[in-house]
Amino acid sequence: MPASRRPAPFTTGITMDNAKILVVDDDAKLRDLLSRYLSQQGFSVDTLPDSRDLDRKLSRNRPDLLVLDVMMPGEDGLAVVRRLRAQGENLPVIMLTARGEDIDRILGLEMGADDYLAKPFNPRELTARVQAVLRRHRATPALTASHTADDVIEFGQFVLHLGRRELCRNDQLVALTSAEYAVLAVLAAHPRRPLTREQLMEMALGKGGGDSLDRSIDVHVSRLRKALDSGDNGARHIQTVWGYGYVFVPDGQPRE
Structure with a gap:
């Protein structure tokens, strides 16, 4: 972000300025559910069944946040987020998994995920996580009214x-x-x-x-x-x- 610009203000509403969400999951029913639900909340949603076209999607129509399944054929979610972080990519990532054990959640975070959600989950919970991660990505509680853009x-x-x-x-x-x-x-x-x-x-x-x-x-x-x-x-x-x-x-x- 150029130094002359301040971070864009965010609202507490669920739409988050029509943020673009990319969902990558091999479960067709879940992709459809999340696409419909998140779209109803005001997000712009795109989906992929696996990671094969992910790099092309990121370069051509970069999302604001990636919702990434862990267990996928080919390159799995953990490998994807590890590769993205190794490339210096700071795109926010929320990982989904059918395995809810602490060790799996911790492994996802260690690879560089911003948040982690175990299946099955309520779509409202994912929406809340998306909103929270986007809010963190755009502003942080440490940047209060007492700070300026030049601090x-x-x-x-x-x-x-x-x-x-x-x-x-x-x-x-x-x-x-x-x-x-x-x-x-x-x-x-x-x-x-x-x-x-x-x-x-x-x-x-x-x-x-x-x-x-x-x-x-x-x-x-x-x-x-x-x-x-x-x-x-x-x-x-x-x-x-x-x-x-x-x-x-x-x-x-x-x-x-």
Whole structure:
């Protein structure tokens, strides 16, 4: 996003400015159901039965969000999202799976998914997840009325551009998912202040804590650490507060 532009405002309505959603799932009945339901909510919806034409679709008619099934013939959903993230693609992704075990959910998040939903599910639940991920992708709670489009947070070799929603290292853009950016923005906005997992879940992701999904914060933090620590001479900018949560340390030095 150009520095001169502010992030587009979002509404709390379900249409999210007629956002474009691409659903990739080999279940024809589910594709039809989601296409009809999401379209009724004001979204522009396209579908694919598998990932074979995904790259062409992304290049010709890029969606605002990808709803991606895990278990598909050919290249499965986990492989797709891993490949997209390796290419530096930050398109928001919600993964669907018939397997609802925590390990499968965590694996999807580790590959770079923004959110995860186990089948069977109520279409209203998917709509709420789509809305939440799009909202995170367009704005984050850390960017409040007290910030301007030119506000930045500098630490180590990094610059976090709050208005542009970008993290740069030595003037090079660092690819982050919407969830990872939201977690980093909240932590960086509260330097040296320990935040619990529940606080991060609510402030960054807009979800209440207290269930197994709390582990998603750990996954997002783990991915952020790989992006930050490997590029700043061993500095540890996100540190664990044992038995509590995490804290952002601008200089990356160990806390006493």
